[in-house]
Amino acid sequence: MSKVISHSLFTDFDINLFKAGKHFRLYEKLGAHLMELNGVQGVYFAVWAPTAHSVSVVGDFNFWTEGEHELFVRWDSSGIWEGFIPNIQKGATYKYKILSNNGGLVTEKADPFAFYCEKPPHTASVVWDLTHKWDDSKWMKTRKEHNALDKPYSVYEVHLGSWKRGEDNRFLSYLELAEDLVSYVKEMGFTHVEFMPVMEYPYDPSWGYQLVGYFAPTSRFGNPQDFMVLVDKLHQAGIGVILDWVPSHFPDDAHGLGFFDGSNLYEHPDRRKGYHPDWKSLVFNYGRNEVRSFLISNALFWLQHYHIDGLRVDAVASMLYLDYSRNDGEWEANIFGGNENLDTISFLKEFNEVVYSNYEGVQTIAEESTSFPMVSRPTSVGGLGFGMKWMMGWMHDTLKYFQKETVYRKYHQNDLTFSMTYAFTENFMLPLSHDEVVYGKKSIADRMPGDEWQKFANLRLLYGYMFTHPGGNLLFMGGEFGQMAEWNFQQSLDWHLLQYPVHNGVKELIKDLNKLYKSEPSLYEKQFSHEGFEWIDYSDHQNAVLSFIRKGNDPKDDLIIVCNFTQIVRKNYRIGVSKKGKLKEIFNSDLEKYHGSNVLNTNTIKIESSPYGGRDYSVELVLPPLSVTVFKIL
CATH class of the missing domain: 2.60.40.10 (Immunoglobulins)
Structure with a gap:
């Protein structure tokens, strides 16, 4: 040699x-x-x-x-x-x-x-290369139109190792997923997939969040070109690809980045800044220039060589605060006496500036669970520069509300309405993610109260409310057909449940909600602006009913949404409206095809010249049990 x-x-x-x-x-x-x-x-x-x-x-x-x-x-x-x-x-x-x-x-x-x-x-x-003949030129040329903030964002979150398994519980390959997963996501109508980390990781129970090979798609499912084929096929099907990206921490495995050359090369040398107590992992030294180059290069690498459309940045809150998960005495204040990590703030701003200046039509999304200001605002006005931020408060409050028996909901309507007091302070994406279906939290479906019918009516109501609430949407795999068991990364989703009408009904509902979201401009054109939302009535806590308007650029596209959070059918329920004309029901989560009770507003409903609720006109509706109904003014 x-x-x-x-x-x-x-x-x-x-x-x-x-x-x-x-x-x-x-x-x-x-x-x-x-x-x-x-x-x-x-x-x-x-x-x-x-x-x-x-x-x-x-x-x-x-x-x-x-x-x-x-x-x-x-x-x-x-x-x-x-x-x-x-x-x-x-x-x-x-x-x-x-x-x-x-x-x-x-x-x-x-x-x-x-x-x-x-x-x-x-x-x-x-030793490998990155050669691949891409066939997604149509998508790449029009990506900016698909990924803009005034376009639909309905995201299907996927863990590649457990979405579906082959015989003897083996992993499906990237190439198999390029057939099965792509056709399924297209059938369901999601606009994007978000992959939990695909970068190489040593430990399966970390779900990919403890990375070692930052520039390598995991070899569990095939080689780099195989993963490129999966992305390519998704793009050809008109589906965007978001990757979970983990610049927040890394494991201390002997072959990894930790103590790389006998020194704290990638991790911060001060244990108070360089060690994460929750995950027992190491934290990058964001103040070291070479480390910043490593991380930002890594972000651009996936955008460049794998045609990725967005990066969802994991655990941003843990990066931003010096005292995150640390007790007094375990952290040191910054030079101004605060608990913000100034190196991290500087790094995240630069990361976003570089990404957006180099790649048109991509988005960065922050998983950030605190009230840190202006996460999804441009750096030019003092923000961190992300395109979107996960709305963790909405997720927490909404699930808390839905877990309550319906008889008590009238006392807790504020859990639902509170989100609208801050909904437009950021560009929010509403997440029902993998974190909500593990560690004894139960699946989303199993958290719902009542008998089987009520559980699934509540689930359909939750999803209808989510899709009509301002913001983008993210749903973890299995949620779209009401999986009852908690997510288990070691096995396939419970696909056999689709033989049962109650589960297949949820799947059909999600398909139709995606169709509704993508076909009605008022649900996405102003989804991050207060101009796109108006309450009709948020005060009817006695009946546990909310009603509101979603607006797009054209007033003709306005939608009226009415949510009934109890199992009582409400006939002759009156709401105020501001226009003459007729109402037509265009979506109802209680349809028989969804395994609902099929209580409908069958005909167009004439709007009456009868003032109500501070508006010049009004209309009487039928509200199905535990339902979301959507109306258009004709």
Whole structure:
């Protein structure tokens, strides 16, 4: 085997950008790159390890022998080790064997920039390329139109390892999912899928949130090109792809980023900032320029090479606050005496600025559970720069309300109406995510009160209310057919339930809600603006009824929504309206096809010149039990 040849892909400009924290295409330089040098095929390796005494590439090509292929350290104090090794081919497995200056510690590390990894529990990196012939040009050219904030966002959240399993409980491959999952999402009418982390992770019970291979889709389901096929097929079906991205923390596995070169290279050296007590993981040093380059490069990598349409950033609250999950004495205030992590705030603003300035038509979404201001407002006006934020308060209050027996709901209407006091302070997405169906919380369906019929009527009501409330929507897999058991990452969803009318009815409801959401401009054109919403009556707590208007750009598109949160059928229920004409029922969650009781407003209803509720006109409606009904003025 040939020895290492001194070679570099780095220019002085690259190094200056890297040191300044402004190199956002690091994956083109660091890592393992197949190339030809002086007519010889091989691999160029480069790794950042500034406190290393020596770095060797060990792999199946040299029997994992230290010192056979020792890299050269650059002269410019960048801490980068590099070199070209001839005759290594695609598919070779490798690691970096690092001898540290700190006491001679020797570690074997996976490549932080590897494009592909061995299938867990194996931990080596794999030499690979990113070639793929994309067939999604139509989507990419029109993506801006699909992903704009005034377009529908109905997101299906998916854990690839447990959406569906094959025989003997095996994982489906990316290629199988490219057939089964794509056709299902298209049938259901969701506008986007959101994948829980696909980047390589060692530990299945982490669900992917403890990442090691930030630049590699997990090999559990296939190779990088296979994952590209899945994204490609989704785009061809007109479905956007959002990835969960985890810049908040990483595990301390021996082959991972932790203590990489014998020093706190990626993690913050101060344990109060560099260790996460909840997840027993390490926290990135957001104030270190090279780490910022690593993370922002990683974000752009998925947008560039995998055509990803959005990044949902996990656990933003844990990043923003120095005292998050820490007791007094376990954290240190910032220079202004506050609990905000100023390095994180700076990093998130730069991340969003770089993403939006480099890729048209993408979105970033924050999972942020506090009242931190202006998360989804532009950095130019002092915001963090995200496109959207999860509305955790809506989720918490709404589920709390729905779990109550209907007889008590009249005392708790504020749980529902409170969301509208802050609904337009951010661009909110309403989430019913995986976090709500684990750890003894029960499934969404199983939380609903009453007998079986009432449980599923309540579930349909919840979904109807969610889809007609301002904001985008996100629903975790299984919720769309009313899975009763909590989510189990070790097995498939309970698809057999669809043989039962009550479950199939929920599935049909979600299909029709997606159709309604996408076909009615008033539900999405102003979904993040107070101009798109108006209460008709939020005060009828005695009957547990809410009524409101959703508005789009054209007043002709206005919709009237009435929610009945009890099982009592309310005949001759009067609401005030502001226009003459007739009302036509265009959606009813109580339809027989949904396994409802089929209480309908069958004919068009004439609006009367009879003032009511502070409006010049009014109309009498029939409100089905535990239902959402949607009307259009003709």
